[in-house]
Amino acid sequence: MTTATFTAHVDLASRALGGSVSAANDELFAQRENLIRPEPPVFDPHDFGHKGKVYDGWETRRRRDDGHDWAIVRLGAAGIVHGVVVDTAHFLGNYPPFVSVDGACVEGHPSTEELEKADWHTVVERSPALGGTANAYAVDDHHRWTHVRLNIFPDGGVARLRVHGEVVPDPRFLTGTVDLLAAENGAVLTECSDAFYSSPANIIMPGRARNMGEGWENARRRHGGNDFAVFALAAAGVPRYLEVDTSYYVGNAPGWVRVTTVDARTADSRDERTWHELLPRTAVAPDTRHRFALDASPAATHLRLDVYPDGGLSRLRMFGELDDDSATAARERWSSSRPTE
Secondary structure (H helix, E strand, O other), rough: OOOHOOOOOOOOOOHHHOOOEEEEEOOOOHHHHHHHHOOOOOOOOEEEEEEEEOOOOOOOOOOOOOOOEEEEEEEEEEEEEEEEEEEEEOOOOOOEEEEEEEEEEEEEEEHHHHHOOOOOOEEEEEOOOOOOOOOEHHHHHHOOEEEEEEEEEOEEEEEEEEEEEEEEEOOOHHHOEEEEHHHHHHOOOEEEOOOOOEEEEEEHHHOOOOOHHOOOOOOOOOOOOOOEEEEEEEEEEEEEEEEEEOOOOOOOOOEEEEEEEOOOOOOOOOOOOOOOEEEEEEOHHHHEEEEEOOOOOOOOOEEEEEOOOOEEEEEEEEEEEEOOHHHHHHHHHHHHHHOOO
């Protein structure tokens, strides 16, 4: 899998998805939590603290022995990793010359001590790394991981760690009415007309957006047509209600929205005639959380959002229930993706 291919997948480690840095053996110069911040790293050449230069990343002290440094990241959602980016942006004379990444599958909420004793598997072999570079490493592995461990040899600084892959949702939490469009459940953006300011992938992230920068904002449309985004649902299911949230979009909200769905298991999604109108073209208000109840909607695997003529959203939710076939497939995938001990 090429770098361009795997970086199209969601960042499983991102703080925006709920990831956290559980532990690190050293963080004297710069704290470990910076590793998974969703925004790009920044650099102020004049910012110095009592311990030295302040970096937007994770930085350890100079080692005087034969060991190496490490940090453990709990993924925001368990999943199959397709590639890792170890970004050493702004670390030029203090970057690690070699890195590796391990994965572990530990359910529940393990302590740091339990994680250190976990059964770790190599995901990225010890590999060279360059300073000031988004070092990319493709991963050919089909197991499900809940945690990754970044190892740096022997020490140094890393600005960001990106762990791109596919969410594998726990089927125990896909019962009842769930958000079929949630990224943390496995939904993904598959196509969009425009992502000039920010990607529509943002509108299926967890929680409420805190500002307009955490939603989808397209460019101002100066010609005919309208903007749209298409998503593959986390699992096939029957829609029950929608939420269309334009919070923080005051002068940039759409005038109208339309939502359609298709069940790609039984229909050709490339044929517009097979798509079902879930929500007809409907006026929406700026800076407002809209909710729409749905009646007698057919099962779906994909959703298309059309905005007219353009404009942004903070969040989009579609709640519903998995059908029997989809629930069975979710259980089988969860079971088959667990690594062997």
